[in-house]
Amino acid sequence: xxxxxxPPKPTGNNWINWxxxxxxxxxxxxxxxxxxxxxxxxxxxxxxxxDEENGYPIVSKDNVFRQVLLADGYGTFYVDSDVTPxxxxxxxxxxxxxxxxxxxxxxxxxxxxxxxxxxxFYLVTFTVNISSSNxxxxxxxxxxxxxxxxxxxxxxxxxxxxxxTAITMTRDALVQLAAGDYIEAYYATDxxxxxxxxxxxxxxxxxxxxxxxxxxxxxx
Numbered sequence: 001x002x003x004x005x006x007p008p009k010p011t012g013n014n015w016i017n018w019x020x021x022x023x024x025x026x027x028x029x030x031x032x033x034x035x036x037x038x039x040x041x042x043x044x045x046x047x048x049x050x051d052e053e054n055g056y057p058i059v060s061k062d063n064v065f066r067q068v069l070l071a072d073g074y075g076t077f078y079v080d081s082d083v084t085p086x087x088x089x090x091x092x093x094x095x096x097x098x099x100x101x102x103x104x105x106x107x108x109x110x111x112x113x114x115x116x117x118x119x120x121f122y123l124v125t126f127t128v129n130i131s132s133s134n135x136x137x138x139x140x141x142x143x144x145x146x147x148x149x150x151x152x153x154x155x156x157x158x159x160x161x162x163x164x165t166a167i168t169m170t171r172d173a174l175v176q177l178a179a180g181d182y183i184e185a186y187y188a189t190d191x192x193x194x195x196x197x198x199x200x201x202x203x204x205x206x207x208x209x210x211x212x213x214x215x216x217x218x219x220x
Contacts, residue, residue: 033057036065066220073118073217075102078209083196085189093145094185094196094211105215113182114215124173125214126185130158131166131197138194144173145184151175166197174218185213 033050040049042060049065051058057068077096085092093112108115116122130140143155156171175183187196199208 040065067120069120069217069219073104073116073120073122074215075105075114076100076212076214077102077107077114078212079196079198080207080209081198083187083210085187085192085195088189088191091186091188094187096211096213098209104217108182112184114184114213115180115182116177116215116217117179118217119177119179119220120217121174121176121219122183123216123218124175124183125170126156126173127168127170127212128187129166129168129197129199129208129210130160131195132160132163133193133195135161135163136191136193137161138189138191140187140189140194142169142171142185142187144175145186146175146177147181148184150186160194183215185211 033048036049036051036058040047042063042065045061047060047065048068049058050056051065051067054067056070056072058065059068060066077099079094080097083092083094093110095111096107096114097111099107104117106115106117107113124144126142126144128142132138137159138161139157139159141155141157144151154173156169158167158169160167177183196210198210201207
């Protein structure tokens with residue numbers, strides 16, 4: 001942390017110039033947080049420091065220094081075309097084609113992966129448009145994977161029946177991720193007569209994505 005030193009005390013009676021230099025010095029440092037050292041204690045609540053190693057402010061609470069969240073860790077990703085399953089009762093990843101906005105979260109390789117830069121709790125909002133091509137009942141299932149492993153108890157099942165009908169489904173989930181973790185959205189259907197459908201633009205409304213996922217980091 002490089003700051004100019006406090007102006008040395010004046011010699012003689014030159015106190016006015018010294019006071020002006022001191023005032024300028026205090027203005028320069030008044031908004032700067034003291035950097036955290038290895039000897040800092042979080043015993044008292046409300047101590048705010050700058051963690052230079054990790055690049056964010058921290059505050060003491062319940063004997064632990066906790067990160068103060070900045071504008072990091074968010075993103076909205078979508079699929080701009082129809083997604084049709086090749087076979088029934090088969091799990092498929094959803095590959096994202098476009099990014100609306102992102103910071104600290106990015107599409108990985110393969111494009112089904114949403115990779116986070118920082119650890120924390122993330123709120124994930126999943127939205128999908130589903131359409132039917134015949135009048136038979138058909139069930140679609142959606143669920144997340146974390147680092148390639150199915151996340152239990154998060155599966156969404158929805159049944160659609162009427163021909164040429166479409167429904168939109170949205171679900172929120174809270175997941176805890178480590179730095180470098182990735183999440184994916186998977187789906188399966190019991191028939192190939194259903195698909196994830198994008199909406200074409202009209203003269204009065206823009207196009208709509210078949211799938212959209214928004215991710216926001218809400219705490220460390």
